[in-house]
Amino acid sequence: MIDRLCIIGVGLIGGSLARAAKRAGICREVVGAGRNEAQLRKAVELGVIDRYSTRIAEAVAGADMVVLAVPLGAMESALRQMAAHLRPDAVVTDVGSAKGSVVAAVRAVFGAVPGNFVPGHPIAGTEKSGVEASFAELFEDRLVILTPLPQSSSDALARVRGLWEATGAEVVEMDVEHHDEVLAATSHLPHLLAFTLVDTLARMDESEEIFRYSAGGFRDFTRIASSDPVMWRDICLANREAILHVLQRFVNELGGLTDAMRAGDAEHVLALFARAKAARDRYVNNSNGKRSS
């Protein structure tokens, strides 16, 4: 049971977590914090949070659980504002899409990573953003990855795990580096490719026509290019090493395909496409059970 849950950044993820925690009846009070007062007021109106402060120092005071749900680029500043005002026993976690950079920010602010800090990342979201897009069911049957550090207390880990399990999510643990590599491949690179493709086409002379003659496949493929640019800029920079690593593999494979097309090497092209289809169909079949979106 949480007495006072403080959510820094009441957007899609922070707002959905607040809604889910309230729905599950696991916290007495939810306090929001952030820079955009209109959003925070809206969050109170919608019943997502009970009250708010635009001052993080004020918002975290007395909270026994603090969740950082701001873009990665704002993590260090938020940590710095809360550092002197946290209850000594407060458990702190975050929802950042890259974990190495958050741990580095915590280290920069606190000197060492406190035992009460447990990094986390819910694998959930939509291309929408803002508290109005939040909903209590966002994490149901989704995975939440926690990346505890050697010094993380088992008590803090259990409390963060309990929070996420109350939202209906399945919690798994892995180390920070591994998280960042896996997410670079499966989430960060696809977003970067979608943004780049849409911008490439938008800059062509015939862009109006190009978009006009696109079909449903294009809409699906580019949906993630409607995601929040600031959030994704931060992810790209925060996790750049892992992203650049997997991007290089992609570019190499794309180069091989390009060479094969130039050479009219039908077998190479077919083998690549057939492997991809088999992998994609296998992945869909495997995930049809729990996560169906």
Next chain:
Amino acid sequence: MIDRLCIIGVGLIGGSLARAAKRAGICREVVGAGRNEAQLRKAVELGVIDRYSTRIAEAVAGADMVVLAVPLGAMESALRQMAAHLRPDAVVTDVGSAKGSVVAAVRAVFGAVPGNFVPGHPIAGTEKSGVEASFAELFEDRLVILTPLPQSSSDALARVRGLWEATGAEVVEMDVEHHDEVLAATSHLPHLLAFTLVDTLARMDESEEIFRYSAGGFRDFTRIASSDPVMWRDICLANREAILHVLQRFVNELGGLTDAMRAGDAEHVLALFARAKAARDRYVNNSNGKRSS
């Protein structure tokens, strides 16, 4: 009104066209042709076609409208088999995703492109294939691009247009080269990127985990990688010049983004993502009217 409609290749597109034509009551009889007799038998059972032949020469005999709905790589062979058996007044069209290669195949078989031949391309489809995936509504509110040649007869053009309009599609016309450039950008390149991404990840050591920790965005982004590999191999080779051209633009822009990430150039990254989001949101708003998938 069509007396005998002959569809060569009764898969998703050919089957859906047959269903739509029957539903609209615009043809007396639909004859299917293809190499896979089990599929053709299934098509008769499903009521998609009235009868079939595995010999194209036989299937086209007496037909006043012939639609080629085979993969691009099979077009020339199909044309060669029908050439001596077409009714002199038969109108011939196709549904290929690239038009230059089809026109070249027609030229190779007939010497010159006959006035009764009108190339076409319905901008519709799903990642599924086969007659069992076909449905009469596939073309409703979709665009069909016809690319008539200077020698195409206005009569043949009107008949092909009438066939597609009866399916509920909107018919537009453009020239062959322009079609191939636009489709390379909006359809062929995205498919090639999705196939390449999925194969890149599938070949990594942690591929099982990578797919396990992916979310809804990845599923949408990679949906088109479940498309038919043979069809897409043929498209990649048939339209390779236009594809390689737009691919080069994409690779250049990706290189710029990579450099910006390495240099920590947050402004470059944000500007690209923001332009992409704006273009994608504009595109969705513009197409929300007629085509909503």
